[in-house]
Amino acid sequence: MGDPHSGLHSERGALAGEHPGRAANPVVKVHDLAWLEFEKPDLARAEVFARAFGFTPTLSTPHELHLRGTDPGAPCVLVRRGPRSKFRGPAFLAAAPGDVLRLADATGRPVGRLPETLGGVTVDLPDPSGLRVRVVADTEELPALPPQRPQELNFGHDVRRVNATQRPPRAPARVQRLGHVVLQTTRYRAALDWYLDHLGLIVSDFLYYPGQRERGPVMSFLRCDRGATPADHHTLAMVLGPADRYVHSAYQVADLDALAAGGEYLREHGYHHSWGIGRHIEGSQLFDYWRDPDGFLVEHFSDGDLFDHTVAPGWAPLTASGLAQWGPPATADFLGVKPGKESLRELRAVFSALREDNEFDAQRLLGLLKAARS
Template sequence: MTTFGDVHEGLHADGVALRGEHPGRHPNPVVKVVDLAWLEFGKPDLTRTAAFAADFGFTPVLHTADELHLRGTHAGPPCVVVRRAARSAFLGPAFRAATADDVRRFAEAAGVGVEPLPETLGGVSATTRDPGGARVRVVTGCTEHPALPAQPAWTDHNTGDRLVRINRGQRAPREAASIERLGHVVLQSDRYLEALNWYLAQLGLIVSDFLYYPGQRDRGPVMSFLRCDRGDTPSDHHTLALMLGPANRYVHSAYQVRDLDVLAAGGEYLRERGYRRSWGIGRHIQGSQIFDYWRDPDGLIVEHFTDGDRFDRSVAPGWAPMSASGLAQWGPPATADFLGTPPSPRSLGELRSIVSALRCADNEFDTRRLLGFLKVANS
């Protein structure tokens, strides 16, 4: 019998599950993936995408007329695979399996075949769709690019009376913040609970934290932060985050950088080049990451992060009410741009999705959930 720890006690409004609430894990999943491998996007202008990627801190490993692969400094496959498309779109995540047998079991459960990936990626994959329609790949045996030199860390910090830097200044260079690795992706679904249970059962992910709408805990969670179950080996607080909403869509993706100085200087580098910050700099509550969110040229949100939590499988899910003000321990308030509330083509699209979801009975987004959603956005 597994004994679960509680690391959430006393952390703002966090608590643990009440009797009968969602356990946050499946007792016998089909496979247990070990990490995100990469994210796939479609983009109409790969030259513009590559220019932003360089300023954001990626290193290209493939750039053709039809395909762009972007990597971090850590060893492994590319973090992002971009294919030329008529419009900008998130195509889906690829998760890394430990063995080819895991890919085969996942394929059998999904009723699909195991297929070789292109030579540019290597390995094999099984591909299906989650309940929200996102294409999900499980892959293994992919090409492992060797590590690149890491961006220097700023370790000579004077803290209180502990002096380690005397007669020397501290000057972080104004340059791109080198991406080290892919951290997580956040997806919205109008079938949130169905999608959550699918990822727990099919991929063996486990929940680190649940959020619920204030006054609606009796109806269950509306957001969950899921990590890979690596047993005693710690993994990121979340590899995938799922949230209830009126439409099935990409919310943002996050990429690790070296430290706060690198993140902040990299943000100034982006700002000077005319890119738009969506929200930041701050430190999250769930996951504890220091964050900085930006809009890419196609309007998608991407995040620099550093200093995130790592949990092993002994940590049970935390529970907390959702609020805009509860998204960060410190930093500026969550912006209207990040929350999607200002009048814009994106927010008008979300409004149309709300109307459509309320008219359709075949989803989890009803009138009461809408009231909770609006309460969070205005908190």
Template sequence: MTDQLIGAHNAHNDLHSEQGARPGEHPGRSANPIIKVTDVAWLEFEKPDLVKAEAFAQSFGFATALRTSDELHLRGSDADAPCVLIRRGQREKFLGPAFVAAEQSDLVRLADATGTTVRPLPDSLGGLTVDLVDPSGLPVRVVSGTHQLDALPAQTPHVFNFGHEVARANATQRPPRVPATVRRLGHIVVQTPKYIEALNWYLEKLGMIVSDFCFYPGQRDRGPIMSFIRCDRGSLPADHHTLAMALGPVNRYVHSAYQVADLDALAAGGEYLRERGYFRSWGIGRHIQGSQIFDYWRDPDGFLVEHFADGDMFDNTLEPGWAPLAASGLYQWGPPPSRDFLGVGSARETASELAAMVDALRHDNEFDLSALRGLFAVANS
């Protein structure tokens, strides 16, 4: 094991993956990152209809922090900055994530190392930003000193009777069928044909560390093709992944995930969405990497969003786990992944995906014939 993993312990077998790294494989962290971000702050989108976007957002469990004719800020109940920023635009578009710097001085260090500048954010957000572009071409902001919103009332997790342990007596359990109050933004998942290059960029520039690697079945020697990446907060546990990244034929937003109180909030909130005609993409189930209880929905603009509860939390001592990527390996229990979740919900989507794969093979990137074979192996799994 390289010196990049000094201090890490070998707990993957029992915690989060079937096996650990082999000698010489990617260490999952940088020995000397420029800075270490502490969390994801928000995601930015363009959408043509802010009224429609806000209606879904409130049914999904967001609160509105700011609403103008051209801008919509959505927030969770935690005391923090807004977690979704939507600007009016002619078409639906994901604009990129913003991450939180540990110290304002980190912005100066990051700007100096990347040849950029520290700039003020709009007055509605406050604070400062360094605006970067990752190797995939995705705009990435690193921010500090933003306005902190006061906490809002949140749903209280239920008290459960487990086995013979009675914690609830003479009291009923009647979770109301209401929107599942979003507490905070948990993670963002993206796809890129420059996976390794982009992965190393986040580890070296932002100090993030890998919780789990996935590889194509039978192709471990080519290296990882997906990673679940967390923030390095030292001994303070962080979400199993704040960013997940996968090799694919095009740059693509895959989904974003928002924490709710517990399974009851997630399930009752899902019924609320279903009754209002919104489309469930996949769920309810429990993931393997990250262990989250999940429920995926499509918003009216086609973006995939997830309610989650009970996710893994790791400090910086855990080494990355390694596991083959398979559709059947995405969940411990629940229904199998839907065609919509896998991006082939219709004949048109399937044809579009195949065309993207063929086009990617014509360009100089990491999506090659072995990657194409690997994807088909995953689909057939």
């Protein structure tokens, strides 16, 4: 049997006439993700998991929870109390305060002030899936916290540690920062172009269904365009699917030992492990995926790729085996096909999507099924 990863590491780019992966004249170019916003019914339970995952709360009231990493900046995650669990949307950090005004003028949306706990201003925009997307500026910057130091490693004959042992503590991995969010949409091409046109994101990699490249991509990994300054391989990833929904979010930790020992801590405390440990292909991150008590998928990652604006998009087929260079096979839980309420909800969404006017049609469904088995 041949190597299932054959060809997935190639640097091959677009064919003639394919999507260029960036807008010629975007309204603004955002600098980074600022935070993600959720609603959850039980904030006390959410905080217990957050501490075990490696966050530090900066605000904890019966109605609101703010979670930060050790890097300076705004909190990574804002959680407000609500009747049911819900992803409210991402907030992106503007590269300059005037960009919020520029976006507001271009879209006819008002500029609003954020709460005093965050400071600054925002313009709130609906993307083509109806998700609220915030672009913020002048937010309060929290000072850095003491970071978790990476382990000193001996690499083959490159010896850096002598007369000392390795004993990484089995304790929560200290989250450094928010890395990216992945969203599924029934209007993938419209959403892709919207983020390129409005926020100036650029594509690092496109994926297409095997045998359907001529119909265009179905997943993209988008990074911030910081010019010659390298940025994360992806800050936002989007995938075509039968429902508009949150897929997962990812948070950087110091190194593999922090990720692995932190995972053992989560396992010992009864939390649900979804998939990992492994190394991705697109982005190259070391990864480990967990479910929080509300069912949201969250990722610890380390050692991701950084690209500047000169790197053109790569193109590769979307396959289950192509999600990792090494590690265990992608689980049914990670792929969203594990029997249960979530898979039933997704199945119902398939039938609804096929009846509606969107990009998820019967041929795309066949491509998805083929990708999941390949």
